[in-house]
Amino acid sequence: MxxxxxxxxxxxxxxxxxxxxxxxxxxxxxxxxxxEVRAQLRPVYEKDADSLTAVSQVVAINFQTVAAANNYWK
Amino acid sequence: MxxxxxxxxxxxxxxxxxxxxxxxxxxxxxxxxxxEVRAQLRPVYEKDADSLTAVSQVVAINFQTVAAANNYWK
Amino acid sequence: MxxxxxxxxxxxxxxxxxxxxxxxxxxxxxxxxxxEVRAQLRPVYEKDADSLTAVSQVVAINFQTVAAANNYWK
Amino acid sequence: MxxxxxxxxxxxxxxxxxxxxxxxxxxxxxxxxxxEVRAQLRPVYEKDADSLTAVSQVVAINFQTVAAANNYWK
Amino acid sequence: MxxxxxxxxxxxxxxxxxxxxxxxxxxxxxxxxxxEVRAQLRPVYEKDADSLTAVSQVVAINFQTVAAANNYWK
Amino acid sequence: MxxxxxxxxxxxxxxxxxxxxxxxxxxxxxxxxxxEVRAQLRPVYEKDADSLTAVSQVVAINFQTVAAANNYWK
Structure with missing residues (x-):
């Protein structure tokens, strides 16, 4: 990678x-x-409300980490 | 954005x-x-109890971040 | 609100x-x-074990925030 | 309560x-x-592996709170 | 117990x-x-990818607690 | 192990x-x-958007732990 x-x-x-x-x-x-496979999956989850909520949850968890790393930009 | x-x-x-x-x-x-797509999804998840609970969970995680950033408004 | x-x-x-x-x-x-819609949803999730567990999870996450805000009532 | x-x-x-x-x-x-309703739900989730994992997850989140409150019993 | x-x-x-x-x-x-019941459930979830991911999530949450208790073994 | x-x-x-x-x-x-069993499961979850999101969530939780252990590499 x-x-x-x-x-x-x-x-x-x-x-x-x-x-x-x-x-x-x-x-x-x-x-x-x-x-290629990831591109095939996108049309599925991007039109599914529960899938989008799940994505949003992962972002929220990662945002906790980033925000703490930045001392909440205070 | x-x-x-x-x-x-x-x-x-x-x-x-x-x-x-x-x-x-x-x-x-x-x-x-x-x-447009987001507007189509709204009527689905806003009448589904489990979808609403999932939304509430994401809000709870983000609220942890915001509350910590504000030192819990103490 | x-x-x-x-x-x-x-x-x-x-x-x-x-x-x-x-x-x-x-x-x-x-x-x-x-x-009105929320009242219609209640009979569904309040008799579904997995829905109730999901609700309990959101409460647990929010309780982390409230407990930290109160310094765990120590 | x-x-x-x-x-x-x-x-x-x-x-x-x-x-x-x-x-x-x-x-x-x-x-x-x-x-009475809770007693009816118990036989369902206590024999479902995914339900039990979900219960374990809520316990894990609450245990984080209790452990922090007790300074990890150190 | x-x-x-x-x-x-x-x-x-x-x-x-x-x-x-x-x-x-x-x-x-x-x-x-x-x-006995737990032994019956094991063959189900140990061959289900999503069940195993869910187990891994609970372990991750508990590991946060244990790691913090040990000051991350620093 | x-x-x-x-x-x-x-x-x-x-x-x-x-x-x-x-x-x-x-x-x-x-x-x-x-x-062998794990190899059989891989083709299933690696082509399922929701399974991949779930994996990403577990990684996010573990990354919180690792990032805290490293003081966010500051």
């Missing part, structure tokens, strides 16, 4: 949130390395 | 809770950018 | 737990504002 | 774990106050 | 992880005390 | 994330020790 996570520090809360999204997607990429 | 998260600091616990709701919704918006 | 969360501080652990229940319910109320 | 949670402090880790189990059950009791 | 949790302190991270597995299983044992 | 977790400390955030993936997989290995 190429280098993709040099740091958990971000300039703003919003960049931290976007890093949390990236963290959430990377576990999928590690588990399913085929970009 | 436009700027939407300038800070995790809020004046009151209730505003913090409402920010947690926003954080929960934004992951869905990033994953499913189409407002 | 009316004011409903003036503080996370409670006098006792039990009141804190009951606040966690309230926090869990409010996300549902924000997402499904219709009291 | 009668008084049932005077404190999060316990003498031992095991008593803390058992308090976490109680905390997990109480949210169910608050949501479904009928002992 | 016999004594089974004298301490959260372990000599190594790996022993801590194994304690997290034990913590995850004990909630199941408290909820379903019959060793 | 052989020694597999000497430390939670890693040189970089990315190595920490990869350790979180390993932690997530080890609970599955402890629960289902047969490499």
């Amino acid at each position: 190429e280098a993709w996570l040099p740091s958990l520090i971000t300039a703003t809360p919003q960049e931290g949130y976007e890093l949390a999204i990236k963290l959430s997607r990377m576990a999928v990429k590690y588990t399913q390395p085929s970009a | 436009e700027a939407w998260l300038p800070s995790l600091i809020t004046a009151t616990p209730q505003e913090g809770y409402e920010l947690a709701i926003k954080l929960s919704r934004m992951a869905v918006k990033y994953t499913q950018p189409s407002a | 009316e004011a409903w969360l003036p503080s996370l501080i409670t006098a006792t652990p039990q009141e804190g737990y009951e606040l966690a229940i309230k926090l869990s319910r409010m996300a549902v109320k924000y997402t499904q504002p219709s009291a | 009668e008084a049932w949670l005077p404190s999060l402090i316990t003498a031992t880790p095991q008593e803390g774990y058992e308090l976490a189990i109680k905390l997990s059950r109480m949210a169910v009791k608050y949501t479904q106050p009928s002992a | 016999e004594a089974w949790l004298p301490s959260l302190i372990t000599a190594t991270p790996q022993e801590g992880y194994e304690l997290a597995i034990k913590l995850s299983r004990m909630a199941v044992k408290y909820t379903q005390p019959s060793a | 052989e020694a597999w977790l000497p430390s939670l400390i890693t040189a970089t955030p990315q190595e920490g994330y990869e350790l979180a993936i390993k932690l997530s997989r080890m609970a599955v290995k402890y629960t289902q020790p047969s490499a």
Whole structure:
């Protein structure tokens, strides 16, 4: 895997949130390395409310980590 | 994405809770950018008890982050 | 939404737990504002073991927040 | 509801774990106050592996709270 | 229940992880005390990918607790 | 089980994330020790969007632990 996570520090809360999204997607990429298969899955979960809520939950957990790393940007 | 998260600091616990709701919704918006599709999904999950509980769980996780950022408004 | 969360501080652990229940319910109320629809959903999930466990999980997450806010009532 | 949670402090880790189990059950009791209905649900989830895992997850979350309250019994 | 949790302190991270597995299983044992029933459930969930992921999630939550108790073995 | 977790400390955030993936997989290995069975399960969950999201959630929880152990690599 190429280098993709040099740091958990971000300039703003919003960049931290976007890093949390990236963290959430990377576990999928590690588990399913085929970009083709991932592309086939996208149309399914992106139109399923419960799937989207589940994605949002993973982002929320990763955002806890990123926010703590940044001392909540205080 | 436009700027939407300038800070995790809020004046009151209730505003913090409402920010947690926003954080929960934004992951869905990033994953499913189409407002039209999101509008189609709403009637499904808003009448499903388990879907609503799942939404509430994501809000609870995000509220942990917001509450910690605000030192629990103490 | 009316004011409903003036503080996370409670006098006792039990009141804190009951606040966690309230926090869990409010996300549902924000997402499904219709009291009528919510009343229709209640008979479903209150007789489903897995639904009740899911509710209990959300309460547990919110109770972490309330307990931390109260320094665990120590 | 009668008084049932005077404190999060316990003498031992095991008593803390058992308090976490109680905390997990109480949210169910608050949501479904009928002992009769709860008794009907028990035979279902206690023979379902996924239901039992879900119960274990709620206990794990509550145990985090109880353990932190007791400074991990150190 | 016999004594089974004298301490959260372990000599190594790996022993801590194994304690997290034990913590995850004990909630199941408290909820379903019959060793016979638990033995019947095992062949089901141990061949179901989603069940195994759910087990892994409970272990992850308990490992957070054990790791914090041991100050991350630093 | 052989020694597999000497430390939670890693040189970089990315190595920490990869350790979180390993932690997530080890609970599955402890629960289902047969490499053959695990190999049979892989084609199922690696093509199921919800299964992949669930895996990503476990990684996120373990990454919280690893990140805290490393003081967020600050």
